Each structure stands twice: as C-alpha cells, then as structure tokens.
Amino acid sequence: MIPLAILASVVAVFLLFLVFQVWRHYFRPVEADAPRLIPVDLEAFENLIDPEEELFLKANLSPSEFCQVQRTRIHAAKVYVAALSENARLLVAVGQSARYHSDPEIAAAAEEIVHRAIRVKVWCLLALLRLEAGMLFPARLAPPSGIAHRYLLVTSMAASLPGRSAA
C-alpha cells in the first residue's frame, strides 16, 4: 500500500507539472514590452577571465591571498556568465520571432542566431558549473575563457537583423 501511495503522489506532482506547462504554453499573458538585454561590459569580463592575469596574480601573491582573490574573481565571473546566459536566452527568442520572416535572408540569419545563441547558452551552463567547482578549488580551476568572443559573435549577428529587415 505504501508504494501505491508514494506513486500516486509522484503521479499527482507530475500531472500538476504537465498542467502548468499547458498553462504556460497557452494561457500565460505575453509580455507587451520587448525584453531588454542586460548590459555586459565584455572587455572587463575578458580581463577577468584572462589566463595571463591569473598567472600574474599567482606569481605575485601568497597562496592564501591568491585563493581569496581568485574566489572574488570567480564570483564576479559568475555574475557576468549569468547575465550572458540570460541574454542568450533572449537572443533565442529574438531569433525565433524572426525565423519565419518573409525575407529568406532574415529568416536564415534568425535561424543561425537561434543555433549560436543555444550554443552560448549551453556553454554558459557548463561555465557556471566549472565556476562553481572553481569556488571550491580556486588554485586549480581557472575561470573559462573564450565565452566573451562567442557571445560577441551572436550579438553582432542579432544586431544585423533589424538593418536587413528594415531594408
């Protein structure tokens, strides 16, 4: 009888989850205003995750001081990555909304943005996991580099969309 009661509870939770998904998909009010991207200073972010900067700190600080500074840098990097991740999610939405545009060029560009923004989003997820691990072992795990470049590529592509659509 106990397994039955537990399974019934699990089924109930799962069904509530399904109902919520249906509600989200069909009945959730659509935001009237366009979503705004979070401003991110990519140059500062690139400096923060620069491996050379890390080597410099390692050479000039005591191990305990380095760990402390590194944790602060990782914490700051997490804030940046979280902002990039949210912006990538918004860029997916931008791409999806222009995916079926009557101009095939815009539609193709939008499709590309969706794909690249998804890559950035997945990369942000992995980067956040690595940064969490880096908080535990600051001397061993450096913040991941290269994300800013990928992000820049996607945002510049998205920026080129309106120009084309306006033409």
Added chain:
Amino acid sequence: MAFQHVIWLYLWVVPHVLLAAIAVLMFRKGLQKDFPIFFSYLFFEVLQFCLLFAVHSQQKTLMYVRVDMFAVAGSVALRFGILRELFESPLARSVPLRQAMARIMNWGTVVVAALASVFIGALYSSILNHRVFAGYVVIEALNTAQCGLLALLFLWHRFLGLRMSPFAFGIAAGMGLVAGFEPFLRALNDSLAVRYLRVPDLLQMAIYHVAVVVWLYFALAREKIRTDSKATLPDLREWAADLGRIIQP
C-alpha cells in the same frame, strides 16, 4: 456486464483507429519528415493492435501474452526514440548542434534511468520476491525514466528560451499522460483483488484514449507563425540598440 464489454471494446479499438487518422494527417501535412519516430510509433501501435486483436479473437492466451510483451517492449523503446526526437526537434536544421544535443540527451537518459531504478527499487524491494523483482523494476523504472525525461524536456526548452512547436508540444503532453499514469496503474493492478483487475485496465485504456485525442488535436492545430507583424520589427530595432550598448558599453 455487456455494457462494460462494449466500453472495453470501444477503448481498445477507437484509439487505434484515431492513431491511423493521425498518421494520415501527419502525412498530409508533411509532419512525418519532422517526427519520423513518432510516425513509426503510430504504425507500430496500429500493427500491434491488429495482431493482438486477431490473437484475442482466437482466444490463444499464451500467444496473446507473448505478442503483448513484444508490443510493450517495442512501445517503450519507441517512446525513448520519440523523446530524443522532441529534444532535437528545434535544432533539426543544424547537424552539429543536433549531435551535441543527442550526446546531452544520452547522458541525461542514463542519469534519469539510474535515478528511476533506484527510486522504484527502493519502493518495491521489501514487498516483492526476487524472481518477480527484476522484471518489475525494469518496466517500472523505464516508465518512470520517461516521466523524468519529459519533465527535463519541458525544463530544457524553458532554460534555452525555446518555444515548442504545437505538434511537438502535443506529442509531449500526450506522452506525459501515458507515461505518467503507467507506473501508478501497474502498482494498482498488483494491489487489487482479481475480480477488480479490469479497473486499472480500463483506466489505462481511457488515459491512452485521452492521449490519442490530444495528439489528434495538435495534429489538426495550425501553427501560429509570426512573420511581419508590426511588433516584430520595432522590437528587433530596440534589441539592436541594446546590443549596441553591450558591445560598446
């Protein structure tokens, strides 16, 4: 008793007729290209129904049990394939991304299946004998894993900010109904006295019927496509201004 038999027959036959109708609709709309595994699943379900119906009418019990086992195994395997298809469907046009997603999906399946096995194993380990246990755990665990993967599917789309196409959403919702109730109904089947055994059977068939109606509804539904709406272009211009600020803060 005759009325109950009519209901039972209705719940067995009609969903499979509707499945054939969905297959025709999918073919007419060209959806079989986007969802080939779901399309195969429809054919498999109709085929196994025809076989089971024929065997049942000849009253060959052992043969029926064998065909039924094959059908259950095939359905479970195909449903995993459908889940994979749903995970990959928004990325169908990008091969590298689809491959990357398939790798994530494989790992996700392994983790979810392991968790489901532990959960079901812990639930039943004290009440079932070892001979029955292994087979029971496998079926229950696979069904529970499918529920977990469906939940992951919705969360994954939300995380990425992707909107599911109506048909993909319908497939997922219908599968959620079928896979969600399955572990509970199997457990209910085991805990009831023999004379009430038809109750979970009828419930299962009714839920499957609802799932098929959901699939049919979403196969008929037209996708609302935003193309040149007035809101889109100004939105894009505004986003461009925001993006400019990001690139040159």
